Amino acid sequence: MNLWERAIEFHGHHCCVLAVGYRAAMLAREKLGPLQEGERLEAVVETADCSTDALQAVLRCTVGNRRLLVRDRGKHVFTVAKPGKAVRLALKPGIISRYGTDFAVLMEKVANGTASPGEKGRFYSWQQPLMEYILQAPAEDLFDCREVSRAPADPGFVFVSVACDKCGEEVFASFAAEREGKRVCPDCAGEK
Template identity: 40%
Template sequence: MCMEKSPWEKAIEFHGHSCPGLAIGYRVAEIAMKRLQEFRSADEELVAVVENDACGVDAVMLLTGCTLGKGNLIYRDLGKQVYTFGSRNGNRALRIAVNNTGQPDPEGAQLRKKVFGGTASPAEQVKFQLMQGRRIEEILHMPEEDFCQVREIDFSLPAKAQIFPSVECAQCGERVMEPRARLRDGKAVCLDCFNDYSRGW
């Protein structure tokens, strides 16, 4: 008999491996869905703004249903473990800032460096995996107030995703969405073929 996988197991399968970063995104998504009283977004009922491109974003996508393809996942390259979720149904939004979830001690940091550098012994690799497992369990089960700061915010939900016509780039011949095309010598070109003109402002 085949047992249904848990949401955490599905997140691991989607991401490719289990790690503390994935656990952070999983916990953030759980908190957001519970606080907003939302279910997984089938269309654009829920919007997520993520301020990093780390492992946790995969868990956010899987649990919330917010994806780039649907237009309800917005990526801001700020390098912060901060996530904003807006509900169109409830007209509410939350900003979740993850606290310091515990950095490895000096020994753990050195071990991590060896594992990712390919110089760790089999015993050291096992030790590292055990260390990672403990951190994952801590992240998934620590009290919410220790894990993050949650506050309700005023948030202007972005317009729903639109479908635009495409035009052919006069330079490379590839098709580009009309709002992303630029004019060069009176012809439409894609951003890759467009030589931007800037004088520093």
């Protein structure tokens, strides 16, 4: 199984946004070069969508191993780091709308399950050529790429827990807050 196939298997289907994440992951690997024994990649993504799954499948940086941080900023921007080197890849404007300015509108409807049969048909007739373009285009046509000093750090694993004095559920101690002399979980503290 090649890495594109691994991304499709992990994500559940192939699509143009998966292709964006796949190309970003492959470009990051190329720019960072081989890893030394014991070195690991870390990634920060600025949206959670199909592209995130490609990054997880290709780079093996996952939400669960805490080597993938999702900072939801509404951007197809991917920062990937190894010890001593980090690259930031930003999808260039106009890539997703390459075959039509309302493609993103259609994609939203299809992804959210509100597209009519006609809209679905139009979407799929554009999505295939767009995906093929993204898979084959020169990387410099797709991404603005620059080296950055480092990826924003993940706070790391926490497992030490306390029981919330209000709802009784266990919560990681570093998430608990003091309210009127009690230790409470973020929900009971009224934090969002």
